[in-house]
Amino acid sequence: MNRTSTPVKTLQYLALAAYILFLGFPLLWLVSASIKSSQELAALDMSLLPKQFHWDNYAVALQKQGLTRSAVNSLVVSLLSMVFVVLLSMPAAYALARFKGRLRAVGVGWILVSQVFPVILIIIPLFIILRDVRLVDTLMGLVLVYTTFTMPFALWMLQGFVAAIPTDLEEAAAIDGASRFQTLRRIVFPLLMPGIVATAMFAFVAAWNEFFFALVLIQSPENYTLPVALKMFVGGEGKVALGPLAAGAVLATIPSLVVFSILQRRLTGGLLAGSVKG
């Protein structure tokens, strides 16, 4: 059994720490900007640590632009989109991965083609359709749009996970007398868990960060989602309320961090749920 030597291990940790710092630095800078006064943010000499802690930015961020209400809207829309995307893409991905034939090729082609259209081209017809079914300016309309636009990629992603599960396992289950539904529930589903979690995370983040559809389809401030509310800190003539914007952005990351911390345990947990004997 090979044991890594201490100097190599130290170097590995140093490289890891440097990589984490590289990834985390923008976030650190954001947190730092959120507790700086506008004078300090406008000064030429910049430092990561603020000279004075300026918590007012958080008070301004929470009071203005209805940030709390927008956060709740974002959370509702993102969670529902995530649930719908996972529920719809799971059986579809299984069918795409397992059933060979001409329909499959057409289906896969259609998924790829659907990714090609720029959003700006379809926004007006989409708006008119949603208006006709009275879903403009509603969170449900947004959920529907997010589910529709996240589905193709989620499907593509999930069918890769399904394809990686050996068919031998399903055949073995069938020999043991399991129905297709039982096979799916007891064999495929547990093994697919990491893929489902990854897809869920993708769907959640896509909905959480989405700006353009929310901007155009939502008309009333009480229905704004977080990206739209945060953009309102950026004004005309290049005016930006940088401190409150940074504070708002820090607060906006909290719900997604919570969702991720809950889901990430399942990301690896599913890997241990089943296996093929070597």
Added chain:
Amino acid sequence: MGTRRLALAGAALAATLLAACSQGSATNPDAGSGGTAGGASVTLKFQSLQDQPAAVEAVKGIVDSWNSAHPEAKVELIQAGWDGIYDKLVTQFNGNAAPDIIHYEAASIVPFARDGYLADLTSKVPADLKSDISDGIWKSVTVDNKVIAMPTELQTYVVFANKKLLEASGATIPTGDSMTLEQFRALARATTKDGQFGLAWGLKSPTATFMSLALTSGGTFFTGTGKEAKINVGAGELAVPKLVKEMAYTDKSIDPVSLTQSGSQALASFYAGKAAMTVQGSFQAANIKKDAPAGLDWVELPPLAGSQGTAQAANPQTLSVNADSPNADKAAEFVAYFANAENTAKLNQADALIPASKKAQDLILSSTGGKDGWDMTMKSAQGLTGAPFLAVDAYTQWKDTIATPSFQKYLANQIDDAGLTQALTEGFTQVNR
């Protein structure tokens, strides 16, 4: 058992979220007003883009005072943001869901007027307000001889200076009604020494600044309107870009880093005493007052003047009325009320911008005593005039895809005068096809 419990919890969560969703979807998105036009009370939707807290409050105040005096036509304020507003309006108009009253800016609202989405306000502007606003500003909101928007807030480009650094250089601080481009250049040269630059000029997106200040030298860039517009880049158009280039590369009096920064970013050098002057939008006076270090003694210099005086492009923020609004007359009445001198004085003072009406400008001057740069800002406002680029259909596309990158290359000394002229001219022919 565990899976069943998880499924139940998931179902309960989904039900709760769906309930939350339906609670958040009560608003009727359909176009414009609620109510009827036949005498009963109506609700007018007013989409405002104000972003500064004080300005938001000022608008709320105006709306509240209107609502208490006009219970028959209640205005509902809808706060939106500047970012992406063009796309939002395009969709709102096409989807017949635009609000009754629309806040925007002249340069961007003109295409909507050309497409017939905006009501003609010509006969709705009160006579005293009409005469109180200069013809140049009216020109900026007039399309095919129709007033399509009410001008409410404007800005000019002005020079802020560090008084101590100017005095230390032995230069005389200009006073009076204007400062020539030559005086300005000499002042920057005189204050450049020992690692300190005469000027920090944030020209990361230089087109708007150059288009506006070109008028001081008679540079209009365009003749004609709409698709028929023609571009002309001559001495007047190149006067300011040439001045900047000579100051940067011959005099070395401009902080070269600032040429790649936004106006707000360039302020940092000014605050730190690394630059004696900075050219900014006039509204930055409020930020300088708020953010400058305590010891910084700053002053706003007289407006820049070229061979044709202190003319600058008027591209006002505007209020327009949706032509399809069933209550367009009431909406126009509100717009006229909004634009009266008292209201626009309050709003512009809160937003650090310049009101279109002379009476409102005088109100601000009397309430501020001309302090904090207001005296020079109001002097610069006298030169505001309609700019031909506002009437050019392809202007926005030309600005973003041709002019800005070409000016950036010019300021980086990658192309010369002839190269810039060629790029701007040929680029316009391309985008105006």
